[in-house]
Amino acid sequence: MSDSYMEDAFSARLRAAAMDWLRLRCTDEDPVVRRGELLGFHFEGERIPLVDPNRGIRKPKYMTAALSILTTYTAPGKRPPYDDKPGSDGLLRYKYRGRDDKQADNVALRVAHERKLPLIWFYGVAPGLYLPRFPAWLIAEEKDQFQFAVALDEAQLSIPVGSQASVAQRRYAERLTRQRLHQPVFRAQVLRAYEGSCAICNLRHASLLDAAHIMRDSHPEGIPAVSNGLALCKIHHAAYDKNFLGIRPDYTVEIREDLLDEEDGPMLRHGLQEMDGIALKIPKLRQDRPSIAAIMSRYEEFKKSA
Structure with a gap:
């Protein structure tokens, strides 16, 4: 050489x-x-x-x-x-x-x-x-x-x-x-802003957590900024992406209505149905908190998919 x-x-x-x-x-x-x-x-x-x-x-x-x-x-x-x-x-x-x-x-x-x-x-x-x-x-x-x-x-x-x-x-x-x-x-x-835990269920194993985009990555406003992100465990990230769950502008979690009536097993019951109505955990620093405009836009998408 x-x-x-x-x-x-x-x-x-x-x-x-x-x-x-x-x-x-x-x-x-x-x-x-x-x-x-x-x-x-x-x-x-x-x-x-x-x-x-x-x-x-x-x-x-x-x-x-x-x-x-x-x-x-x-x-x-x-x-x-x-x-x-x-x-x-x-x-x-x-x-x-x-x-x-x-x-x-x-x-x-x-x-x-x-x-x-x-x-x-x-x-x-x-x-x-x-x-x-x-x-x-x-x-x-x-x-x-x-x-x-x-x-x-x-x-x-x-x-x-x-x-x-x-x-x-x-x-x-x-x-x-x-x-x-x-x-x-x-x-x-995002994981640092949310102190290494899921914003919905508080799971704290970082290897099981994702940084989920509020405005999708493919959207022109889907920037990789903490204010456009949520720390979510993999099940809640997938549910959020598929509009099985939504987040209201007051940071309340909402599960799609048809899922609330389903009977499937403990994962559906404890992982999704019991999350309906809980308050989303948000970062302590104001600059890191989810953008209300992004949350509102994504919530409208969730409601249309219901």
């Missing part, structure tokens, strides 16, 4: 160990990691933080290529410090630090790109709380726009960067980006 595709043995071990640790640390029950944990990472007897205390690009002193990149959490309604959004090809971008392509952090990103090394992307879902996405690869540098194109999946590595991507390739890239980043981030933020 060419030297341009390699890094020294210590750096390669560190990169692999960091990803192995994250695979074990971030589970279905607890997929996010705290900043203190990342700063306290130890490798071969030495503390080697996986993120930089003050910057978004992390290159430990032992390495020539970047190890991780970070996107800071931005509160609803606030403008993010960097605009790491998809390009016309559907691939995400990660901005330079500043605009000098010779700045040390940007050089570290370029080395990772040239050597085709995998990175860890820490995406902020709350202050000091990150969802790690890895491996990620920098697959093109766009110096005129002070950024790198990022692949979050091996399938994205073969997608042409920029205007050469076809409509089908762009849509494919966008779908993979939703699956690998946007949907997991949305889920992590």
Whole structure:
């Protein structure tokens, strides 16, 4: 293998160990990691933080290529410090630090790109709380726009960067980006807002919970924002999607009338029928509470389906 595709043995071990640790640390029950944990990472007897205390690009002193990149959490309604959004090809971008392509952090990103090394992307879902996405690869540098194109999946590595991507390739890239980043981030933020429990039945096993859209994902207003989300267990998520249950504008759960008269078994009785008329659990922070406009629109859909 060419030297341009390699890094020294210590750096390669560190990169692999960091990803192995994250695979074990971030589970279905607890997929996010705290900043203190990342700063306290130890490798071969030495503390080697996986993120930089003050910057978004992390290159430990032992390495020539970047190890991780970070996107800071931005509160609803606030403008993010960097605009790491998809390009016309559907691939995400990660901005330079500043605009000098010779700045040390940007050089570290370029080395990772040239050597085709995998990175860890820490995406902020709350202050000091990150969802790690890895491996990620920098697959093109766009110096005129002070950024790198990022692949979050091996399938994205073969997608042409920029205007050469076809409509089908762009849509494919966008779908993979939703699956690998946007949907997991949305889920992590919604479950955190609802304190890791179903808003209807209070089930607290995170691996059995989903982030349900109020306005459907396919709707123009079905944005992946906490105010358009509900933490629901899988049975209540499915029931909500199929309009077996609805949520009134006063946050009261309503079960479809024909289901209330059915006799089927304990799941129907305890899982759905007994939920009729209960108050929906809502987040403590006002900014995280379900949008009344979205709830009303979705409730109208539920009533029409009855």
